[in-house]
Each structure stands twice: as structure tokens, then as C-alpha cells.
Amino acid sequence: MNTTSLAQLAAQVRNLLDIEQIKNLKHRYFRCFDMADIAGIAAVLHPAVVLDVNGGIYRFRVEGREKYLDMVREGAHAEMIMQHNGHHPEIDIVSPTQATGVWYLQDSVWEFRRKLRITGAAIYRDRYEKLTGTWLIKHIEFQRIHEIVEPLEQPPNVTFSYLATHAKKLPPGELEAYKKE
Amino acid sequence: MNTTSLAQLAAQVRNLLDIEQIKNLKHRYFRCFDMADIAGIAAVLHPAVVLDVNGGIYRFRVEGREKYLDMVREGAHAEMIMQHNGHHPEIDIVSPTQATGVWYLQDSVWEFRRKLRITGAAIYRDRYEKLTGTWLIKHIEFQRIHEIVEPLEQPPNVTFSYLATHAKKLPPGELEAYKKE
Amino acid sequence: MNTTSLAQLAAQVRNLLDIEQIKNLKHRYFRCFDMADIAGIAAVLHPAVVLDVNGGIYRFRVEGREKYLDMVREGAHAEMIMQHNGHHPEIDIVSPTQATGVWYLQDSVWEFRRKLRITGAAIYRDRYEKLTGTWLIKHIEFQRIHEIVEPLEQPPNVTFSYLATHAKKLPPGELEAYKKE
Numbered sequence: 001m002n003t004t005s006l007a008q009l010a011a012q013v014r015n016l017l018d019i020e021q022i023k024n025l026k027h028r029y030f031r032c033f034d035m036a037d038i039a040g041i042a043a044v045l046h047p048a049v050v051l052d053v054n055g056g057i058y059r060f061r062v063e064g065r066e067k068y069l070d071m072v073r074e075g076a077h078a079e080m081i082m083q084h085n086g087h088h089p090e091i092d093i094v095s096p097t098q099a100t101g102v103w104y105l106q107d108s109v110w111e112f113r114r115k116l117r118i119t120g121a122a123i124y125r126d127r128y129e130k131l132t133g134t135w136l137i138k139h140i141e142f143q144r145i146h147e148i149v150e151p152l153e154q155p156p157n158v159t160f161s162y163l164a165t166h167a168k169k170l171p172p173g174e175l176e177a178y179k180k181e
Numbered sequence: 182m183n184t185t186s187l188a189q190l191a192a193q194v195r196n197l198l199d200i201e202q203i204k205n206l207k208h209r210y211f212r213c214f215d216m217a218d219i220a221g222i223a224a225v226l227h228p229a230v231v232l233d234v235n236g237g238i239y240r241f242r243v244e245g246r247e248k249y250l251d252m253v254r255e256g257a258h259a260e261m262i263m264q265h266n267g268h269h270p271e272i273d274i275v276s277p278t279q280a281t282g283v284w285y286l287q288d289s290v291w292e293f294r295r296k297l298r299i300t301g302a303a304i305y306r307d308r309y310e311k312l313t314g315t316w317l318i319k320h321i322e323f324q325r326i327h328e329i330v331e332p333l334e335q336p337p338n339v340t341f342s343y344l345a346t347h348a349k350k351l352p353p354g355e356l357e358a359y360k361k362e
Numbered sequence: 363m364n365t366t367s368l369a370q371l372a373a374q375v376r377n378l379l380d381i382e383q384i385k386n387l388k389h390r391y392f393r394c395f396d397m398a399d400i401a402g403i404a405a406v407l408h409p410a411v412v413l414d415v416n417g418g419i420y421r422f423r424v425e426g427r428e429k430y431l432d433m434v435r436e437g438a439h440a441e442m443i444m445q446h447n448g449h450h451p452e453i454d455i456v457s458p459t460q461a462t463g464v465w466y467l468q469d470s471v472w473e474f475r476r477k478l479r480i481t482g483a484a485i486y487r488d489r490y491e492k493l494t495g496t497w498l499i500k501h502i503e504f505q506r507i508h509e510i511v512e513p514l515e516q517p518p519n520v521t522f523s524y525l526a527t528h529a530k531k532l533p534p535g536e537l538e539a540y541k542k543e
Contacts, residue, residue, distance in 0.1 A: 004372040010185040012375050013193050019382060020200060027269035031285055031304065034326055056521030081327045083302050085268045085287060087447045088389035104393055106447060120522070121445050123393065145396055146443045147522040159237030160301070160328040191366040194374050201381060208450035212466055212485065215507055262508045264483050266449045266468060340418030341482070341509040 019091045021135050022099055022128050029137065030084050036076035036167045038069055045069075046129055046136040053140075056120070056147035058178040078167045081110040081158070086124065097130040105142070112155045114175050120147035200272045202316050203280055203309050210318065211265050217257035217348040219250055226250075227310055227317040234321075237301070237328030239359040259348045262291040262339070267305065278311040286323070293336045295356050301328035381453045383497050384461055384490050391499065392446050398438035398529040400431055407431075408491055408498040415502075418482070418509035420540040440529045443472040443520070448486065459492040467504070474517045476537050482509035 004012075025044050032040030042065065051062040051071075062068050076082070088104040103124040110117050127139035158164070185193075206225050213221030223246065232243040232252075243249050257263070269285040284305040291298050308320035339345075366374075387406050394402030404427065413424040413433075424430050438444070450466040465486040472479050489501035520526070 004368070004375075006185070006187060006190070006368060009368070009372055009375055010190055012379060013185075013190055013197070016197050016375070016378050016382065017193060020197065024271050027271050027283075027285070030269055031271075031283070034285075034302070035304075081329075083287070083327070085285065087268070087449070088392055090386050090389050090393075102389075102393070104389070104396075104447065106445070121396070144522040145524045146445070146520065148443075148518045149521045150519060156329045157331060158327065159330045160325040162326045187366070187368060187371070191371055194366075194371055194378070197378050198374060201378065205452050208452050208464075208466070211450055212452075212464070215466075215483070262510075264468070264508070266466065268449070337510045338512060339508065340511045341506040343507045 014096075015093050018093045018099065018130075018135070022091050022101060023089050025128070025135050025137065026086055026089070026101065026103065026126070030086055033072070034082045034084055035162055036072065038072060041072060042069055044137055046131065046138040049137055049139065051140045051142075053142040055122075055142070055144055057118075057149060057180065059180040073168070076163065076167050077113075077170050078161075078164050079112040079170055080163060080167075081161055082163070083108045099128040099130075099135070101126040101128065104145075110152065110156070111175075112152065113170060114177075115152045117150045117152045118147065119150075121145040195277075196274050199274045199280065199311075199316070203272050203282060204270050206309070206316050206318065207267055207270070207282065207284065207307070211267055214253070215263045215265055216343055217253065219253060222253060223250055225318055227312065227319040230318055230320065232321045232323075234323040236303075236323070236325055238299075238330060238361065240361040254349075257344065257348050258294075258351050259342075259345050260293040260351055261344060261348075262342055263344070264289045280309040280311075280316070282307040282309065285326075291333060291337070292356075293333065294351060295358075296333045298331045298333045299328065300331075302326040376458075377455050380455045380461065380492075380497070384453050384463060385451050387490070387497050387499065388448055388451070388463065388465065388488070392448055395434070396444045396446055397524055398434065400434060403434055404431055406499055408493065408500040411499055411501065413502045413504075415504040417484075417504070417506055419480075419511060419542065421542045435530070438525065438529050439475075439532050440523075440526050441474045441532055442525060442529075443523055444525070445470045461490040461492075461497070463488040463490065466507075472514065472518070473537075474514065475532060476539075477514045479512045479514045480509065481512075483507040 028040060029044045045065045045068055047065050049065050049068055051068060053060055062071050085106045086103040087106065090102040091099060093099045105122045105124055108119045122145055123143045125141040126137060128135050129138040209221060210225045226246045226249055228246050230246050230249055232249060234241055243252055266287045267284040268287065271283040272280060274280045286303040286305055288303065289300045303326055304324045306322040307318060309316050310319040390402060391406045407427045407430055409427050411427050411430055413430060415422055424433055447468045448465040449468065452464040453461060455461045467484045467486055469484065470481045484507055485505045487503040488499060490497050491500045
């Protein structure tokens with residue numbers, strides 16, 4: 001058996017703790033996102049976070065935590081259901097304060113007002129930064145694997161929706177269509 | 182570089198091992214549940230386990246491992262398919278024998294006798310206890326994010342079902358409807 | 363508090379690092395598989411890998427990395443979408459170079475040429491081997507929990523498909539039907 005010094009061991013354990021903290025960070029992000037928990041999302045984002053999304057029917061880029069939160073405040077509402085699940089994390093700790101992550105996203109969104117159902121999968125390529133002892137999401141890049149958009153002429157039989165009672169009510173009228181900027 | 186003592190390191194490693202064991206515990210639970218493996222489920226539950234489920238079309242509470250297993254023996258049968266996947270674990274080790282966990286459940290159940298398909302997502306809030314060296318599930322609280330119930334007039338083309346050959350056969354007749362107690 | 367020696371700690375940390383590496387290995391496998399990344403798949407497979415699949419409408423066995431890669435080169439094409447997600451890892455490190463893993467697979471495949479949609483779940487039982495410092499997938503056994511095959515008369519409204527532009531184009535004509543060998 002070869003021997004490992006205390007300092008080597010401490011570095012390995014630090015690595016494992018950082019990986020677990022970053023997985024938790026992203027897990028909280030998904031939970032808070034689908035429940036439109038703005039304060040919860042704010043707590044996992046870096047002040048200078050950049051989001052770069054390249055979907056099938058939309059493309060957009062958001063810079064800064066405040067604009068990110070505005071996007072969620074605007075986008076999440078009572079007449080939709082969202083499900084975003086991050087699978088297969090591949091986390092690399094690059095330095096004591098920098099890390100990268102790859103995730104396989106499965107997403108499913110019902111938009112009752114827009115009469116659309118969007119389902120798909122994507123690869124997330126993230127960068128994380130540790131600020132004053134806490135890992136935060138610094139950069140998110142979203143590359144589609146597939147996306148399917150189906151018309152939703154009749155809403156399904158929704159027997160429970162958290163967003164219906166916890167997210168903002170929409171004013172009457174049509175929502176803006178998605179666009180590839 | 183700051184130094185970490187052997188005792189500090191041992192505590193950090195203990196924490197990581199506990200987290201991994203608890204994830205495994207819940208992973209076995211889901212695997213055994215969807216395959217109606219009663220002995221496998223019994224092995225992951227605390228004798229005093231409490232299950233508190235607040236779904237869209239059902240609400241119930243079960244107290245104690247024997248009643249929990251009775252519920253599975255009653256509920257799982259050959260004319261259904263169940264899929265329960267636990268995503269995004271957020272595990273906190275509270276003491277050497279107490280821990281909590283948050284999970285994001287995705288569930289999909291086809292009930293051919295009841296002619297229903299139920300799909301949804303929920304947040305699990307769990308408590309775990311270590312008894313004689315083994316982590317067990319002590320308390321499960323289930324809060325819906327969304328639930329959709331669709332009629333299943335015609336069963337789909339099922340080309341394989343483990344429960345069809347491994348779970349109990351139903352007597353003829355209708356099953357009791359779900360209810361919110 | 364009981365004390366843990368440096369050597370005991372090093373063994374526990376080695377175990378945790380191995381588990382994390384094996385999870386990453388399988389996560390990369392799924393990502394590369396659904397994107398038909400042959401080089402990426404080659405990098406995670408043992409030269410003597412065995413794949414033993416027992417599905418609902420197909421059964422096959424592949425021996426050796428080259429035949430495995432041939433199978434992917436043959437099977438992945440521009441007129442399909444694949445989604446394979448591995449949940450609930452239960453990894454056991456058996457020795458410094460041998461490990462086992464159990465995973466809960468959720469799979470969804472759209473075959474536009476065959477006009478089929480196959481969805482299901484399965485248990486993977488894997489064996490891993492560490493070769494010159496790198497964990498590789500050595501043996502994969504696939505046991506179905508459920509499988510549903512639906513006709514796909516009309517393709518859905520696919521608004522993005524990575525395989526459509528990155529996988530091989532099919533020659534005209536019908537594809538061979540699946541078979542249980």
C-alpha cells in the first residue's frame with residue numbers, strides 16, 4: 001500500500017466536499033426554479049451570472065443576477081407548469097474557487113395560455129465560483145439535444161399545480177410568442 | 182495553505198460517507214418500490230417510519246413499517262406500471278444518527294384497471310435515523326408541485342411489465358376510487 | 363469520539379473518489395450515447411466490455427468494444443431521437459480495481475423511419491474495472507421494468523434535433539424490424 005499524507009488527504013476531501021456542495025447548489029436551483037421561488041434562486045446565483053440559452057424556438061442571453069431574476073419574475077406565472085430535472089452531473093474543481101459542471105437536462109413545460117407543450121433535453125455547461133465561502137452559479141450555457149413543441153388545444157386534467165396558487169396571475173390577453181433573437 | 186487536523190478530516194469524511202449511504206438508501210427504496218419488492222422496502226424503513234402524502238387526488242398518512250408494507254402489498258398489483266424517480270438530493274447530516282433530505286420526485290403511474298394515468302412531480306422532505314450502524318428512512322413528507330390525471334380508455338401497447346408477472350393478481354371487479362381523506 | 367487512523371481515512375477517501383469517478387464515467391456514457399459521440403463512448407468502455415440487453419421487443423448481446431461501437435455506428439442515425447437517463451446509482455467498490463453498479467434507467471426513443479416510439483425503464487447491473495488508473499465499463503446487464511411501444515404515424519413537431527445534423531443519414535428504404543434473438 002502506498003501512503004497518503006495528511007495534506008494530500010485534506011485536498012482530496014476538500015475536492016469531494018466541493019463537488020457535493022456544487023451538486024446541492026444546482027439541485028436547489030432546479031427546485032426553486034420550478035416553484036418560482038425568487039429568493040431561493042437569488043441565493044444560488046453569482047451577481048455577475050451569465051445565462052446563454054440556445055433552444056429550438058428561442059434563443060436568449062441574460063447578464064447579471066438582477067436581470068436573471070427579472071426573467072423568472074416575468075416568465076413564471078399561474079397558467080403554466082414547469083419541470084426541469086438535471087441528470088448526470090460531471091463536476092470538475094479547477095481551483096479552490098473555480099469549478100465547471102456538465103449536466104443533462106430534461107425539461108417539460110406546459111403553457112396553458114400559449115397553448116403549447118414544450119419537452120426536450122439539453123446539455124448544461126456551467127461555471128461556478130466560490131465567493132466568501134459559498135459556491136455560486138456564474139455561467140450557464142445551454143445546448144439543445146432535442147426539442148419537441150406540441151399544440152395544447154385543450155389543457156390536460158391538472159389535479160394539482162403549485163404555480164397556479166403561488167405564481168403571479170396573468171393579465172388577460174395573449175402572451176408574446178417565443179423568438180430566436 | 183491552512184492545515185486540517187486528522188480529527189477534522191475524519192469528521193468531514195464521515196459526513197461524505199453518510200451522505201452517500203443515505204442516497205443509496207433512497208435509491209434502493211425507489212428500485213424496490215417500482216418492482217414491488219416488499220423485503221427490499223422493509224430493509225430501508227425505520228420501524229417507526231411515518232409517511233405523509235398530500236397529492237392532488239389523494240391524501241393519506243401511514244404510521245409504522247408494518248402498515249407501510251401493508252400499503253405496498255395492497256397497492257402494487259399486476260395491472261399497473263409504476264415509475265418513481267428521485268432527483269436532486271439535498272442531504273444534511275444533522276448529527277451522527279440524524280439526517281434530513283430533500284428530493285425532487287418525478288412519478289408516472291399507469292393504472293389499467295382504474296383506467297387512469299397519473300403523472301406528476303413532488304418534493305420529498307425526509308428524515309433519516311441511523312440504527313445500529315444502518316441509516317433508515319424515518320419520516321417522509323410529500324408535497325406536490327404538479328399532478329395530471331388522464332383517462333386511459335385503451336391501455337397502451339405494453340411490451341414488457343415486471344409487475345405483470347411479479348406482483349399480485351387482482352380479483353375481478355372495480356378498485357376503490359382514490360380519495361382525499 | 364473514536365479515532366480513525368490516517369490509513370483508514372485514506373481508504374475511505376479512496377472509496378469515495380472511486381464512487382464519484384464511476385458515476386462520472388456512466389454520466390459521460392449517457393451524454394455521448396444520446397449525441398452519437400463514438401469517440402466519447404469508446405473512451406468509457408473496457409476493451410472486453412460485454413453488453414447483455416433483455417428488452418421487451420429486442421434481445422441482444424454484444425462482446426468487445428469494437429462490436430459495441432459498431433452497434434452505435436449502425437444504430438444511431440439522423441431520423442431518430444434518443445434519451446437515456448440513468449438514475450439512482452448504487453455503486454460498490456469491491457477491490458481497488460473492481461466495482462459494481464446498479465442504475466435505474468429511463469429511456470425514450472423516437473424512431474421516425476420505423477414509425478415507433480419506445481419508452482420504458484430498466485435496471486442496469488454494471489461491472490467496472492480500473493485499467494492503468496482509469497475506471498472503465500466492463501459489463502452491462504439490462505433488465506426491463508416496463509416497456510411501451512406506440513405507433514408514430516405522424517412525427518411530432520421536432521423543433522431541434524442534434525442527431526438530425528450530427529448523426530449518419532439513412533439510405534432510403536425500410537429499417538429491419540427489432541427482434542428477440
